[in-house]
Amino acid sequence: MTNSTPLHGKCLCEKVQISLVASEASFDVCHCGMCRRWGGGPALTLEATTQVSIKGEEWISRYDSSDWAERAFCKSCGTHLFFRLKRTGYQNFSLGLFDEATGFKMKRQIYIDAKPDQYAFANLTENLTEAQVLAAAQSST
Numbered sequence: 761m762t763n764s765t766p767l768h769g770k771c772l773c774e775k776v777q778i779s780l781v782a783s784e785a786s787f788d789v790c791h792c793g794m795c796r797r798w799g800g801g802p803a804l805t806l807e808a809t810t811q812v813s814i815k816g817e818e819w820i821s822r823y824d825s826s827d828w829a830e831r832a833f834c835k836s837c838g839t840h841l842f843f844r845l846k847r848t849g850y851q852n853f854s855l856g857l858f859d860e861a862t863g864f865k866m867k868r869q870i871y872i873d874a875k876p877d878q879y880a881f882a883n884l885t886e887n888l889t890e891a892q893v894l895a896a897a898q899s900s901t
């Protein structure tokens with residue numbers, strides 16, 4: 761699959777439908793405590809280009825998880841949809857929404873130092889600590 765092929769995603773109840781073009785054929789894992797509390801486990805997320813279209817916006821609830829970010833989910837079925845930085849508009853989307861993302865590679869694990877001992881992925885990935893993630897965010901602004 762090429763990167764320009766749109767992916768089609770949906771929540772469990774199918775009221776929210778998301779089409780997007782992924783930035784690359786890969787996804788990241790976040791082990792931070794907030795993601796694990798939100799989703800019951802680490803978050804698997806993919807990044808989109810600016811080509812995103814969402815149907816069923818009226819079914820989307822946005823939770824302010826911090827001063828700088830919000831997390832969106834379907835009001836009807838509770839499916840987690842995306843994480844968004846308020847200031848920049850940066851968004852990433854739950855990998856599990858998109859059946860067509862087969863073959864996508866696990867690229868990075870972030871907040872690796874927040875990962876509990878209960879599980880570990882065998883995939884070979886780039887691993888970033890919280891400090892490294894924050895330093896990268898600083899340098900990109």
Ligand SMILES: [Zn+2]
Pocket residue numbers: 771772773774775776834835836837838839
């Ligand atoms: Zn739903």
Ligand SMILES: [Zn+2]
Pocket residue numbers: 790791792793794795796803871
């Ligand atoms: Zn996280």
